[in-house]
Amino acid sequence: MSTADEQHRLLRGPAKDLERARRDRAAWSDLAFFAEHTDGRHVTDRNEPARFRVLWALQYDRRPQDLPLLRFLLQQQTVFYQKAVPWGLASDLLLAGFMVAEHRRVEDLWLHWAAKSISFDTALGYHLYHLLTGGVATAVAEVRASAHPDRDRILDDITSDRHTEASVEEWLGEQRAQFPADPAEESLRTWAHRAAGLGEPEASRLFMTEWAAGEPRTEDTLNTLQFHLARLGYHAEAVAVQREAVAISDASWPGARAFNLLTLARLQRQAEDTAGAWTTLEEIQNVMPPDKQGPRQGLWRHFVKECFLLAPLTPDDSTARRRLAVGDEHLRGIPRLWMDGVLDAAVAAAEEVGDPRALHRYRALQQAAAREYEQDISRPG
Numbered sequence: 001m002s003t004a005d006e007q008h009r010l011l012r013g014p015a016k017d018l019e020r021a022r023r024d025r026a027a028w029s030d031l032a033f034f035a036e037h038t039d040g041r042h043v044t045d046r047n048e049p050a051r052f053r054v055l056w057a058l059q060y061d062r063r064p065q066d067l068p069l070l071r072f073l074l075q076q077q078t079v080f081y082q083k084a085v086p087w088g089l090a091s092d093l094l095l096a097g098f099m100v101a102e103h104r105r106v107e108d109l110w111l112h113w114a115a116k117s118i119s120f121d122t123a124l125g126y127h128l129y130h131l132l133t134g135g136v137a138t139a140v141a142e143v144r145a146s147a148h149p150d151r152d153r154i155l156d157d158i159t160s161d162r163h164t165e166a167s168v169e170e171w172l173g174e175q176r177a178q179f180p181a182d183p184a185e186e187s188l189r190t191w192a193h194r195a196a197g198l199g200e201p202e203a204s205r206l207f208m209t210e211w212a213a214g215e216p217r218t219e220d221t222l223n224t225l226q227f228h229l230a231r232l233g234y235h236a237e238a239v240a241v242q243r244e245a246v247a248i249s250d251a252s253w254p255g256a257r258a259f260n261l262l263t264l265a266r267l268q269r270q271a272e273d274t275a276g277a278w279t280t281l282e283e284i285q286n287v288m289p290p291d292k293q294g295p296r297q298g299l300w301r302h303f304v305k306e307c308f309l310l311a312p313l314t315p316d317d318s319t320a321r322r323r324l325a326v327g328d329e330h331l332r333g334i335p336r337l338w339m340d341g342v343l344d345a346a347v348a349a350a351e352e353v354g355d356p357r358a359l360h361r362y363r364a365l366q367q368a369a370a371r372e373y374e375q376d377i378s379r380p381g
Contacts, residue, residue, distance in 0.1 A: 106134030
């Protein structure tokens with residue numbers, strides 16, 4: 001199936017959801033933030049996927065009468081970030097904000113300020129110009145006349161001389177390019193991420209591989225492709241892509257080849273090619289930077305972690321014990337063992353292999369690492 005056919009197929013469901021929301025305002029309740037607790041701390045939103053489907057359909061079918069629905073979606077996405085996204089900023093909030101901003105209503109600046117004020121990341125990444133699309137002078141007048149608790153702070157932000165109507169128009173043009181109204185103008189890479197979000201791995205794979213086919217075969221392109229394939233579960237294909245990345249890898253910085261080989265070993269393990277993964281780890285030993293204490297200490301932790309993760313997957317006991325011993329040998333001298341899950345992997349490996357002495361030592365190292373962690377985080381500066 002062609003990418004155009006897949007695009008058309010994927011949009012059918014969201015388009016139907018949008019038409020339902022347009023016909024019946026009661027259907028908006030299915031798009032509102034609905035908190036679900038997956039454990040004692042983590043919060044998810046039951047309706048977030050449905051909300052984004054409607055927002056995505058609105059991107060390609062823009063009508064003036066949809067502003068109330070767009071405002072509702074932005075409000076609910078803001079609540080979702082406030083309750084469930086303590087850090088980070090993704091295209092979902094940016095798309096919702098742009099779709100409202102494009103209507104250029106000054107009264108919506110308060111919705112945008114709420115979105116911008118969620119966290120440190122949104123304060124940096126949610127552009128101030130969302131607040132100014134109704135007109136710079138009009139926005140200043142609106143804020144000055146308000147009794148909003150952040151009135152003075154907002155005025156300080158929006159009254160700079162660099163905020164002109166021309167700069168706001170330029171920003172809007174950039175946003176229209178980032179979020180095109182025509183599905184055919186959307187990047188295949190974006191389509192890949194959207195398809196993955198809809199639970200369509202085959203379509204997502206098609207879009208990403210087609211995107212990569214049209215790009216220069218650089219490390220950046222290959223890394224993007226292998227990472228996406230691996231996330232979708234196509235580990236064998238990701239291995240093939242990573243082999244290509246290893247072959248062209250830039251060895252200008254210490255540990256570059258080891259890093260790329262380590263990624264290959266991890267993908268081989270995920271593809272259940274444990275023999276191939278161990279062969280790759282043996283190759284890595286020859287190119288690892290000699291200093292375990294320096295800036296490449298994280299590379300050493302991940303290398304040793306892979307050794308421990310592979311040991312229990314080995315079919316015979318004697319080989320498993322030898323691999324555990326290799327991990328144990330290289331573990332010595334690596335600092336900050338509380339990082340990167342290396343000791344968790346060591347403990348699990350010792351339990352699976354059945355080595356009580358190693359298990360006792362790794363648990364003692366876990367306790368020492370926990371004390372070191374507490375000291376590190378309590379140290380001023």
